Amino acid sequence: MSALTDRLDAIRAEGRAALIGYLPVGFPDVDTSIRAMVAMVEAGVDIVEVGPPYSDPVLDGPVIQKAVADALEGGVRLSDTFAAVKAIADAGAGAVVMSYFNPMLQHGLADFARDVKEAGGSGVITPDLTPDAGEAWVEAARAADLDTIFLVAPSTTPERMHLTVGASRGFVYATPLMGVTGERASVGDAAERVVREAREAGADHVCVGVGVSTREQAAELAGYVDGVIVGTALVRCLADAEDAESGLAALRSLAADLAAGVREGRA
Amino acid sequence: MTDSLQQAPGPFFGDFGGRFVPEALMAALDELTDAYDKARVDPAFGDELARLARDYTGRPSIVTEVPRFAEHAGGASVWLKREDLNHSGSHKINNVLGQALLTKRIGKTRVIAETGAGQHGVATATAAALMGLECVVYMGEEDTERQALNVARMRLLGAEVIPVTTGTRTLRDAINEAFRDWVASVETTNYIFGTAAGPHPFPAMVRDFQRVISVEAREQMLERGGLPDAVLACVGGGSNAIGSFDAFLDDEGVRLIGCEAAGDGVDTDRHAATLTGGRSGVLHGSRSYILQDDEGQTLPSHSISAGLDYPGVGPQHAYLAEIGRAEYWPVTDAEAMEAFRLLSRTEGILPAIESSHALAGAIRLGRELGSDATLLVTLSGRGDKDVEQAARWFDMLPGEGE
Numbered sequence: 001m002s003a004l005t006d007r008l009d010a011i012r013a014e015g016r017a018a019l020i021g022y023l024p025v026g027f028p029d030v031d032t033s034i035r036a037m038v039a040m041v042e043a044g045v046d047i048v049e050v051g052p053p054y055s056d057p058v059l060d061g062p063v064i065q066k067a068v069a070d071a072l073e074g075g076v077r078l079s080d081t082f083a084a085v086k087a088i089a090d091a092g093a094g095a096v097v098m099s100y101f102n103p104m105l106q107h108g109l110a111d112f113a114r115d116v117k118e119a120g121g122s123g124v125i126t127p128d129l130t131p132d133a134g135e136a137w138v139e140a141a142r143a144a145d146l147d148t149i150f151l152v153a154p155s156t157t158p159e160r161m162h163l164t165v166g167a168s169r170g171f172v173y174a175t176p177l178m179g180v181t182g183e184r185a186s187v188g189d190a191a192e193r194v195v196r197e198a199r200e201a202g203a204d205h206v207c208v209g210v211g212v213s214t215r216e217q218a219a220e221l222a223g224y225v226d227g228v229i230v231g232t233a234l235v236r237c238l239a240d241a242e243d244a245e246s247g248l249a250a251l252r253s254l255a256a257d258l259a260a261g262v263r264e265g266r267a
Numbered sequence: 268m269t270d271s272l273q274q275a276p277g278p279f280f281g282d283f284g285g286r287f288v289p290e291a292l293m294a295a296l297d298e299l300t301d302a303y304d305k306a307r308v309d310p311a312f313g314d315e316l317a318r319l320a321r322d323y324t325g326r327p328s329i330v331t332e333v334p335r336f337a338e339h340a341g342g343a344s345v346w347l348k349r350e351d352l353n354h355s356g357s358h359k360i361n362n363v364l365g366q367a368l369l370t371k372r373i374g375k376t377r378v379i380a381e382t383g384a385g386q387h388g389v390a391t392a393t394a395a396a397l398m399g400l401e402c403v404v405y406m407g408e409e410d411t412e413r414q415a416l417n418v419a420r421m422r423l424l425g426a427e428v429i430p431v432t433t434g435t436r437t438l439r440d441a442i443n444e445a446f447r448d449w450v451a452s453v454e455t456t457n458y459i460f461g462t463a464a465g466p467h468p469f470p471a472m473v474r475d476f477q478r479v480i481s482v483e484a485r486e487q488m489l490e491r492g493g494l495p496d497a498v499l500a501c502v503g504g505g506s507n508a509i510g511s512f513d514a515f516l517d518d519e520g521v522r523l524i525g526c527e528a529a530g531d532g533v534d535t536d537r538h539a540a541t542l543t544g545g546r547s548g549v550l551h552g553s554r555s556y557i558l559q560d561d562e563g564q565t566l567p568s569h570s571i572s573a574g575l576d577y578p579g580v581g582p583q584h585a586y587l588a589e590i591g592r593a594e595y596w597p598v599t600d601a602e603a604m605e606a607f608r609l610l611s612r613t614e615g616i617l618p619a620i621e622s623s624h625a626l627a628g629a630i631r632l633g634r635e636l637g638s639d640a641t642l643l644v645t646l647s648g649r650g651d652k653d654v655e656q657a658a659r660w661f662d663m664l665p666g667e668g669e
């Protein structure tokens with residue numbers, strides 16, 4: 001169906017879940033952020049979620065808020081996102097962009113889709129755009145042969161689940177708890193329910209993110225999802241580091257740990 | 268009457284409005300829309316809201332002619348719609364009582380709100396106390412400093428006030444933080460949005476709850492000799508302005524003028540005049556005008572008035588500007604403070620600094636139109652909260668002036 005679903009199918013055939021890692025572009029600076037994305041790939045991340053910073057990230061917790069604010073302060077531009085996508089594709093991993101809607105809208109939806117595609121990206125995740133509000137975006141993405149990845153939540157009604165699954169390509173992004181991005185001790189009981197409901201609504205591939213930060217959580221989720229998405233814990237490796245090199249080392253170590261986790265889940 | 272502009276239902280006003288939010292909030296917004304659609308046609312809801320407006324808020328609010336002030340406005344006949352006399356000190360209570368009643372109807376026990384100047388936070392804390400709801404108010408840290416008195420008022424009323432330290436530490440960041448709370452708490456919590464912006468149903472619902480301003484004022488002006496030549500109101504997010512305009516929308520002879528905060532001037536980068544200096548985009552859940560850079564990053568806004576210090580504006584205002592039904596004028600900090608001084612000294616009424624922007628617009632329009640003109644200005648709030656800031660502006664604090 002698409003490069004993303006082919007990749008997820010191949011990973012499923014290996015008897016494991018995919019590891020998907022998010023990092024914002026430009027944190028702590030553009031070069032380091034791109035090096036960090038490539039380092040994650042080398043450490044076992046299958047798909048990188050590339051985050052162009054946005055000034056009003058309403059679905060992000062304090063760690064990512066701070067990182068993207070620093071990135072914007074540092075002068076990051078949207079062109080840096082396309083450069084990051086290209087670097088990830090060149091490194092052999094899947095690249096998807098996770099963007100709030102206004103930067104996409106201001107760039108022009110058709111241009112945005114084309115630029116992601118030309119850089120080697122497979123799809124775009126839209127945390128503040130739902131399919132019913134995003135018809136123009138879906139049209140632009142289809143024209144560029146780019147996957148549209150929408151979110152579902154524990155509060156998603158059956159009607160909306162069908163709508164969202166129907167409009168999603170690549171995979172459906174299931175958030176297992178109600179809340180912004182950030183690490184949680186447990187992703188809770190809702191994860192299994194949301195994933196099951198998405199599959200019942202016809203989703204071929206379901207990946208779970210928000211709240212996941214440890215190898216144990218990754219292993220638990222890998223038992224029943226196509227991909228495990230980790231963001232805040234990876235960003236924290238860079239945020240808490242004394243310098244870029246130690247940040248990259250911490251990131252490699254966590255990515256490798258999580259990569260082991262997604263291989264432990266299937267009995 | 269099918270082409271009436273009044274009480275437009277949303278979700279879209281022309282190309283503006285809509286609902287651009289995380290999926291996690293969609294069920295709650297659907298629930299709220301559904302509850303509101305039922306409530307608005309339910310006589311019991313209407314009666315209860317009318318009773319509270321009369322017995323609690325003190326409606327109808329009066330209109331006051333201000334001839335000594337008007338001498339500085341070209342000798343025009345100037346009338347003030349006195350929302351400053353409402354219980355809790357501004358127009359915000361009109362909306363909050365409606366949304367708090369709705370909260371009870373949908374069975375939620377906790378409310379959250381954002382606030383800029385603190386007026387919406389105070390109104391929400393007031394209604395929460397009245398109706399026994401738990402209340403949390405998000406307020407930018409910079410605003411908690413310039414509006415410290417309102418922070419204390421909210422706490423005295425039993426609300427928890429959370430200073431927001433991210434971003435520009437103003438209203439826009441308070442809205443972001445309230446949305447973050449809501450995503451996590453939506454099962455028990457209703458978001459009482461303070462202005463006629465945000466995702467559907469807020470722009471239409473808040474407008475409907477504020478419409479009482481223009482419904483009353485239109486009748487009051489007719490009793491006093493006829494419709495005004497113009498209605499003026501200040502615009503931040505735009506709730507008092509849209510409430511002041513709605514019943515006049517189909518009166519073609521009535522000019523509708525929204526006064527935006529131009530801060531240091533619209534030719535500087537320190538202003539909040541969104542319709543004058545912004546362009547179309549999506550912020551806080553709806554499509555409207557935004558102050559933004561070339562890549563869609565929201566720009567910091569500035570106004571002396573915390574309540575107007577917002578880089579967005581309600582979608583219906585963007586629409587009314589686009590079709591030319593309403594005009595939006597930039598008013599600088601200095602012009603607003605001069606109007607503040609004038610009204611205080613000529614009429615014995617201390618206006619909110621927000622409302623002073625509308626008064627400055629009236630001075631400008633009155634001088635343009637002359638003594639035959641009749642102007643209706645919505646005095647959206649009282650200036651008690653602004654006393655310290657105004658006294659500092661005019662060097663009137665002990666030890667600062669002469």
